[in-house]
Amino acid sequence: MLQDLTDAERMALAQCRYAVLGDGRPLRLDCGVDLGPYRVAYQTYGTLNADKTNAILICHPLSCDQFVAERHPVTGKEGWWESLVGPGKVLDPARYFIICVNVLGHCMGSTGPLAREAATGQPWNLRFPVVTIGDMVRAQAALLDHLGIPDLFCVIGGSMGGMQVLEWAATYPKRVFSAVPIACAAHHSAQNIAFHEVGRQAIMADPEWKGGDYRLHQTVPARGLAVARMTAHITYLSEQALQRKFGRALQDRNALGFGFDADFQVESYLRHQGSTFVDRFDANSYLYITRAMDYFDLAGAHGGVLANAFRGSPTRFCLMSFTSDWLFPTHESREIVHALNAAAANVSFVEVASDKGHDAFLLDEPEMFRTLSGFLKGAAAVRGLKETT
Amino acid sequence: MKSIRVDLQLIADMVAPDTRALDIGCGDGALLAYLTNFKRVDARGMELSQAGVNACVANGLSVIQGDADADLRAYPDDAFDYVILGQTLQATREPREVLRQMLRVGKRAIVSFPNFAHWQVRLRMVFGGRMPQTTSLPYKWYDTPNIHLCSIDDFRALCHDMGVRIERAIVLNSKSRPIHMPPLLANLFGEQAVFMLRRD
Numbered sequence: 001m002l003q004d005l006t007d008a009e010r011m012a013l014a015q016c017r018y019a020v021l022g023d024g025r026p027l028r029l030d031c032g033v034d035l036g037p038y039r040v041a042y043q044t045y046g047t048l049n050a051d052k053t054n055a056i057l058i059c060h061p062l063s064c065d066q067f068v069a070e071r072h073p074v075t076g077k078e079g080w081w082e083s084l085v086g087p088g089k090v091l092d093p094a095r096y097f098i099i100c101v102n103v104l105g106h107c108m109g110s111t112g113p114l115a116r117e118a119a120t121g122q123p124w125n126l127r128f129p130v131v132t133i134g135d136m137v138r139a140q141a142a143l144l145d146h147l148g149i150p151d152l153f154c155v156i157g158g159s160m161g162g163m164q165v166l167e168w169a170a171t172y173p174k175r176v177f178s179a180v181p182i183a184c185a186a187h188h189s190a191q192n193i194a195f196h197e198v199g200r201q202a203i204m205a206d207p208e209w210k211g212g213d214y215r216l217h218q219t220v221p222a223r224g225l226a227v228a229r230m231t232a233h234i235t236y237l238s239e240q241a242l243q244r245k246f247g248r249a250l251q252d253r254n255a256l257g258f259g260f261d262a263d264f265q266v267e268s269y270l271r272h273q274g275s276t277f278v279d280r281f282d283a284n285s286y287l288y289i290t291r292a293m294d295y296f297d298l299a300g301a302h303g304g305v306l307a308n309a310f311r312g313s314p315t316r317f318c319l320m321s322f323t324s325d326w327l328f329p330t331h332e333s334r335e336i337v338h339a340l341n342a343a344a345a346n347v348s349f350v351e352v353a354s355d356k357g358h359d360a361f362l363l364d365e366p367e368m369f370r371t372l373s374g375f376l377k378g379a380a381a382v383r384g385l386k387e388t389t
Numbered sequence: 390m391k392s393i394r395v396d397l398q399l400i401a402d403m404v405a406p407d408t409r410a411l412d413i414g415c416g417d418g419a420l421l422a423y424l425t426n427f428k429r430v431d432a433r434g435m436e437l438s439q440a441g442v443n444a445c446v447a448n449g450l451s452v453i454q455g456d457a458d459a460d461l462r463a464y465p466d467d468a469f470d471y472v473i474l475g476q477t478l479q480a481t482r483e484p485r486e487v488l489r490q491m492l493r494v495g496k497r498a499i500v501s502f503p504n505f506a507h508w509q510v511r512l513r514m515v516f517g518g519r520m521p522q523t524t525s526l527p528y529k530w531y532d533t534p535n536i537h538l539c540s541i542d543d544f545r546a547l548c549h550d551m552g553v554r555i556e557r558a559i560v561l562n563s564k565s566r567p568i569h570m571p572p573l574l575a576n577l578f579g580e581q582a583v584f585m586l587r588r589d
Contacts, residue, residue, distance in 0.1 A: 318446065337453050338463035346431075348446045349453040351439060370447045378449025 011073040012108040016043040033129040041102040041109025046093030058100040059157030059164035065108040066100040103136040107282035126212035151175040158182035158361035170309040178316040178379040185332035187297040196290040199228030226274030238324035238357030306339035317347040318375040327358040395565035408470035414477035418445035461490040469495040479535040501583040506540030557585040
């Protein structure tokens with residue numbers, strides 16, 4: 001299963017673990033297709049204790065991956081949640097066994113549109129079945145079975161990662177002792193679908209995209225993917241954050257250029273975000289992952305009543321949102337809280353004051369760290385988890 | 390663990406061990422922590438102030454941001470053995486509806502509130518001609534969160550109207566010590582009261 005990897009995949013798989021699953025017992029996807037065998041790339045930090053009670057699953061968001069707390073093999077940048085995960089941090093590998101799985105459909109080593117179809121030997125490209133958040137979570141559960149991990153002390157994630165956390169709690173309530181969905185929603189809103197559609201159209205409008213078969217033509221739809229990233233990146237920030245960071249400051253010049261170069265710093269910043277994204281993300285993967293988020297509707301999957309997704313749930317929940325997040329605003333988290341209350345679940349909810357927009361969950365937010373640390377302390381006490389392993 | 394306020398201790402004493410309780414307006418979580426640690430109660434909280442909620446959750450307590458008027462509706466019937474509302478009823482928009490919701494969500498309700506018929510309040514109104522300010526009602530008329538003040542007798546009358554059974558009523562003096570007097574005098578000398586109610 002390791003032929004025809006992209007350079008990025010090769011570098012990723014050299015720095016993490018992977019398992020080939022579904023051989024003989026394929027994964028039944030929500031779209032009806034049986035997928036198998038399929039590869040799941042994952043990274044771990046820390047050690048599983050003898051009782052197997054200290055496992056924490058981190059679910060990564062759209063534009064991150066399994067390299068949570070280490071230098072990224074492709075970009076060379078530090079891990080995306082190093083503020084949270086590491087020695088002496090809230091999620092300390094000395095205490096917890098931390099796992100992060102590259103989601104199905106992604107491009108950092110797990111099976112997605114980059115892979116070859118086993119039956120035909122041809123690259124999947126756009127023939128790869130559309131995967132859902134539920135499919136991603138079932139693949140993660142299959143990996144835990146493979147690793148012999150019966151249940152998780154905590155499942156935690158922000159944004160698309162938060163959606164996976166909710167799906168985990170709804171699908172495998174007995175395997176999730178505690179759940180921390182951050183800056184997310186139980187369904188993708190019309191506005192969010194709209195932004196994703198702009199991104200997808202930008203990719204598909206790029207002549208280098210070639211109907212999704214760009215690798216066959218040895219082209220890269222770099223401009224389309226960069227524009228998709230630029231659009232999305234705006235939604236991750238707040239107006240205040242953009243204003244504070246850039247204002248109307250000019251880039252490398254003292255006066256307006258009366259042209260269409262990046263006159264303003266904010267333009268230059270976005271262009272940089274777009275062009276660097278292309279180095280680590282695959283355009284088709286971007287279509288698939290954004291689609292998975294669009295399709296997410298937890299209430300819809302439970303007869304239109306969100307509380308039904310959590311009936312009888314033994315899981316302890318802690319939700320967090322951020323005041324300036326307009327992509328996943330607080331009222332969407334509160335909707336989940338109300339559903340959990342209706343299901344009489346154990347739930348805590350904190351809205352963190354921050355002007356950093358949706359991205360706040362990835363940044364240094366002491367209030368978020370304090371909340372998470374206190375919540376895990378309480379959960380660990382109930383679980384009987386010792387201070388150190 | 391440090392001791393808790395006298396009025397909170399009174400409420401805590403009313404709660405049986407190994408039960409489920411919801412504390413509305415739980416503040417910094419002192420009562421929740423006490424119930425959890427000393428009575429093994431499955432205790433949840435609701436608090437309006439974000440600072441309060443964050444402090445509670447950071448201490449490992451299960452608390453959500455919300456208020457009695459809006460967020461009690463989300464809970465199912467009989468979700469708790471006790472629903473507690475400490476010194477908050479007078480600040481709700483619809484006290485009667487809040488009480489109804491409390492007794493729907495909980496088998497019992499524990500409510501404490503300041504007595505607006507306390508002799509100091511009466512004196513200030515009658516002879517001072519000004520809105521009363523006392524230790525349990527420290528606000529000026531224009532900045533008070535207390536929009537539905539009542540006396541102990543008013544509260545009894547409401548319980549009667551609603552067909553709610555009063556299981557216990559404790560009247561406290563200005564030092565938060567229980568006083569034992571006939572109702573007429575209790576309504577004059579009590580500065581606050583704690584009631585335990587249940588559906589009839």
